[in-house]
Amino acid sequence: MPALSSGNVASGAGAENPHRPLGAARPRYGEKAIKALLALCAALSVAVTTAIVISLLQPTFSFFGEVSISDFLTGTQWAPGQARAQFGVLPIVAGTLIVTVTALLVAVPVGLLSAIYLSEYAPRRVRQILKPALEVLAGIPTVAIGLFGFAFLRPLAEDVLPFLEWQGPFSIGVAGVAVGLLIIPLVASISEDAMRSVPSGLREGAYALGSTKMRVSVRVVFPAAISGIVAAIVLAASRAVGETMVVLMVGGAGNPELVWNPLESAQAMTAYIGRTATGDIATGTIVYDTIFAVGSLLFVMTLAMNMFAIRLVRRFREVYE
């Protein structure tokens, strides 16, 4: 038996090779292969994004070969399938905006009030029941909310507000309200997270100065959590911009003219894509290409909003952790 050299750890192995270094006995190709495979899985997300961009770009370019970008972005007539086709995207952008604004008018107050209640006022047990209940609302499929909006909310709106000039069975404003219902949980849960991450030292300081609970909530916790709250609202808005089924089912097929009336039937960008794609359209026609042009615009809009929201969320997370 050779004497153990100082570099040895395992005496059994040292019996054969007294100068074995501390590292792995042999290169671990299996480990490297696994790492490469896992990296491939992660890189797939980049591949998906690239694929999205490629699949959007090519037909979009062929679309803009026939329609000028300025006509597309500033035109006020949207009638791609007609004999005298018009490609001004503004009417469907207006539809999207009406939906988004209405949805935010519903979801922001309700969501924020719920968040303040859950984070500052609710007893622990109440919170444990209410939070999953709100999560259920988030999990309801959009088709269900679309059907509910079309068959329940829209007639209800006419009963409650009979003096308004409702036209036909569709209304883009009611679609917005239904989308609002859909995004309440998003606003509530992200802003609640932001408010709960405000250190309790701030609250205690304010209480020590004699503040009431309302003052602490509104003047201390709310401002301290503001970037998280704004991020929640931006994410909710981006969700509303991208929502399809509800707008398709409640908003109707719309009018090619640019109108801002929430009582009327109108189309949003997503609903146009969904409606056009359900019909049989041939590859290479200009109507097929419009899907991609509108899709590109939608992608760019939501991407910008998401980037902004992610930056805000990251900033508020960095502070107190």
Add this chain to the structure above:
Amino acid sequence: MSTEEKTPRVSERTRLAVAGARAASESIFREGGRGGRTGNALFFALLLLGIGIALIGLVTILTWSAVEGGPRLSWDLFTEGPNTILPAMAGFKTSILGTLYVIGGVIMLAVPIGVGAAIYLEEYADNTRWYNRLIELNIQNLAGVPSIVFGILGLAFIVRGPLSLGFVAAAGSLTLTLLVLPTVILASREAIRAVPSSIRAGSLALGATQWQTIWRNVLPSALPGILTGVILAVSRALGEAAPLLLVGAATFVPYDPEFWDGGYSVLPVQIFNYAGRPQDEFRVLAAAGVIVMLIVLLAVNSFAIWLRNRYERKW
């Protein structure tokens, strides 16, 4: 005080908070006394109103679909295919089968890829490298891309373009996989991050390789969190209709679907299809379909919540 302001932890947010606290206390001294009791009560009432509206919305949706579709609930829904002429005879059999195929495919693809990506990002990746940061940013952004854009991707890349699968269930499955992948990755990362590093250190110290450590120690500990994420992703995919409209699920399918061949439909798209027909019977049928779907989703979701509560561990 000046030293405190120089530390990087004092952000704009902290400054806002301090300003808020100061404003709060100043206003107390200005009023001098305990005014505003009614204000407090009103504010509390307002908060209750807010959460009340949210809950009433939820309850109304559930009750409405139960009242509207309840009378139509029967086994016919599961044993009959679509029927455009006789609504009384129509059911969801083929679209339920289609949903099973599509969701099965999503689970087979999204779970290994998503968990693999999460392991790479948490255990291997050096997140000071630009490419790893790019991947992270990418996943966060993908989570916010509208589902219909994934439909466009599916149409251009999977149905027609490079993959050319055609309008089959596999194309729907692949499209939905891409859609839910960010959800799986983000949830799995959270779960893996929550495993304390002492477990890894212990395993490595005993001579296990990194992969052995991950496979035998980290993954089992993170499994409940990963499963919760998977279940949430699956329930999202179950309810998703918009991207499937673009990859061919809107078709009327009177026969049982296959994975690689022939037309298919899924439950939400079939509901959309029935809801768009003019006869009232079809709308009732659609509402009954919503109930079927809600029952499945509630079961799946409460399973996820139960799982999370059951296995939630604090180290």
